[in-house]
Amino acid sequence: MEQNAHNEHVHYDAEASKIGMWLFIFTELLLFGGLFIVYSVYRFMNQEAFHLAAEELNTTIGAINTVLLLVSSMTIAVSTTTLQLKKKGLTLFLLGITVIIGVVFLVNKYFEWGAKIEHGIWPGSEHLKTAFSQGEILFFGLYYVMTGLHALHIIIGLIIILFAAHRVYKGTVNENRAALLENAGLYWHLVDLIWIFLFPLFYLIH
Amino acid sequence: MHKEQAANMSNYLTYQGKYKGLLGWITSTDHKRIGLLYLYSILTMFSVGVLLGLAMKLELLAPGKTIMDAQTYNSTFTVHGVIMIFMVVVPGLPAVFGNFLMPIMIGAKDVAFPKLNLLSWYLYVAGVFLVLAALFFGNGAPDTGWTFYAPYSFKTGTNLLPAVFGAFVLGFSSILTGLNFLVTIHRMRCPGMKWTKLPLFVWTLYGTAWIQLLATPVVGITLVLIALERLFGVGVFDPALGGDPILYQHLFWIYSHPAVYIMILPAMGAISEIIPTFAQKQVFGYKAIIASTMAIAFVGYLVWGHHMFTAGMSGTAQYYFSLLTFIVAIPSAIKVFNWISTMYKGSINVQTPLYWAASFIFVFMIGGLSGLVLGALATDVHVHDTAFVVAHFHYIVFGGTGFAFMAAIHYWFPKIYGRMYDKGWANAGWLVFFIGFLALYTPMFYLGMMGMPRRYYDYMKEFQGGNILSTFGSWILATGLVIIIVNLVKSARHGTPAEMDPWHSKTLEWQVSSPPSVENFDEIPEIAENDGPYNYK
Helix, strand or coil, X not given: CCCCCXXXXXXXXXXXXXXXXXXXXXXXXXXXXXXXXXXXXXXXXXXXXXXXXXXXXXXHHHHHHHHHHHHHHHHHHHHHHHXXXXXXXHXXXXXXXXXXXXXXXXXXXXXXXXXXXXXXXXXXXXXXXXXXXXXXXXXXXXXXXXXXXXXXXXXXXXXXXXXXHHHHHHCCCECCECHHHHHHHHHHXXXXXXXXXXXXXXXXXX | CCCHHHHHHCECCCCCCCCCHHHHHHCCCCHHHHHHHHHHHHHHHHHHHHHHHHHXXXXXXXXXXCCCCHHHHHHHHHHHHHHHHHHHHCCHHHHHHHHHHHHHHCCCCCCCXXXXXXXXXXXXXXXXXXXXXXXXXXXXXXXXXXXXXXXXXXXXXCCCHHHHHHHHHHHHHHHHHHHHHHHHHHHCCXXXXXXXXXXXXXXXXXXXXXXXXXXXXXXXXXXHHHHHHHHHCCCCCCHHHCCCHHHHHHHHHHHHHHHHHHHHHHHHHHHHHHHHHHHCCCCCCHHHHHHHHHHHHHHHHHCHHHHCCCCCCCHHHHHHHHHHHHHHHHHHHHHHHHHHHHHCCCCCCCCHHHHHHHHHHHHHHHHHHHHHHHHXXXXXXXXXXXXXXXXXXXXXXXXXXXXXXXXXXXXXXXXXXXXXXXXXXHHHHHHHHHHHHHHHHHHHHHHHHHCCECCCCCCCHHHHHHHHHHHHHHHHHHHHHHHHHHHHHHHHHHCCECCCCCCCCCCHHHHCCCCCECCCCCCCCCCCCCCCCCCCC
16 A cells, blocks of 8 residues: 555655545444434334333443453554554554454454344344334344444454554564554544444443 | 657556556556556446447337336346446546546646555456346346335345445445545645646546545445345335335435536536636636535535435425525536636637537536426426436436546547547547437437336337437437547557647646656656646736
């Protein structure tokens, strides 16, 4: 991304890379924005049902996941600082922690979804269609779509972080060329931020 | 600046990189080569779209079944729409001329992210193949119309999923192009190229890029929801499960109306370059054109509801959307005044691009004013979902963007290929095309007013007169198209070598050799305080 392949002049513009990432974050926000609109419309139309359905969700796991993501946002933020301080080992360690936390988040999500599916609650399931009201069907439909899309973004974020860590390890991302790591951090914060909205919307508001 | 000879040794067309031949093109991150890759892929898809359109017009030559049954007709207009919207007019001007010219116009050697630029093209091709897969596999081609309206889009037995996914990928390609252009325009302008010295085509690309970036993700998620609805039955748009199909329409048009401005803004930009060049006069109201560009980009977000006046919406919302629709027409009208005032007392050099630009203004005005008929609440109820709507948006999208594309290709052709085309044949092609266009779409206004609905393969006998004229028009138009394309293809190979600045234009792309060298500039140019893109004496 940061160099021209077809000619010899090496062009590195950290500012451009960062603007690019911010613009990409705008599009991601609008991608989720569409879903948040759908959520608010149906919450407004089915207040009772959304209230009932939300009680089915496990607030403890949700809260643990929230804390996990906040901590991981901190570790990746610190890693960009340690890179500036030329502490490569510590940077890689912090990135490792971030990745592990991301994976733990996904494992939690797996068990959370697993438990729901065991109870026969998944989009299109017979149990959901027969035993629940329309509002609750919508709630669980949105729950799966929004947390699922968010989990997909966690996976993308992890891949970007691993890629950045690899470059840090090789030394091509260093204190003078830190844009890739900073962009990975920005993206991870976005993933974190979206969860900060998903958590109260699905788990907390009653 | 290059000497003519040195330029021919190492221009971007003949440049020999790591790979030879086709591989040298599809692995190139040179913005000019990527622009041409888009040109060829878009022209290929355009030809497919035209053939489908001709088939539809042939079907409508007579009432009842002429060459295809209802189901085939439904699939034909769906695929025609998907191809023309997502693969031709949305990427059209920005991906082809934006890629080729924008970096040169701002005095840069390439876009900010050349590899990302190439990736956008690959995504475009992937999207094309996904949509085409929907035609050849599964239970027949999609028949929902290009709008994929719920709930039919997850009830139809046809093979819709690849088409929806393809549209999503095409949207992603469009987002990345927009992102790339925004960063490029912000970061890579040459010294002295202030915002108030940017060529207007670059300004319109800038406005377009913001729309691509901020509107496309909304349709992206909407298409994802349709796919999930089909796969799992999530319920969000399914009335049987409590969902609301009207919400689908809202989300769809939140993107797809701004998308209309993605199509038309760069077209307006190209016209704003061509008219001063051939009037040989400073463009009238440079800042007014910029302001109206940004106003269109902004207000264009807020008018989506006018697609849904008959779909079920509160009266208040209808007034609001109708009012905003009238407001968004104002900046477009400002531009028309600017173009005409630029020509006024100019020293007009009548060439093929100017014929196209002038006919653009003509058809664009008819298209725009007929849009107000649809934007007004009472008249919309009368002509909604009739041939009138089809005539309106073909006047805007084909007449607007299509004519501007033709104007642009005839304007920048000498720069792109370093050769001139045969002007006589080019003018003849324009005339035939223009007559065909008017004959094809004008009767549809009349037919729509008389009540002929759109999207039917059949019609009542009373409508046959208009339909025969329209079908004849489609043949004339196709003839014009063949003349134009044959002329351009022949000229690209055998035309007389073009000068650096055959039209005596002042923008930067005409100050480099034709065709440009691989790096565009030997030295990054510097714009002096008194220089400007339209400084004609």
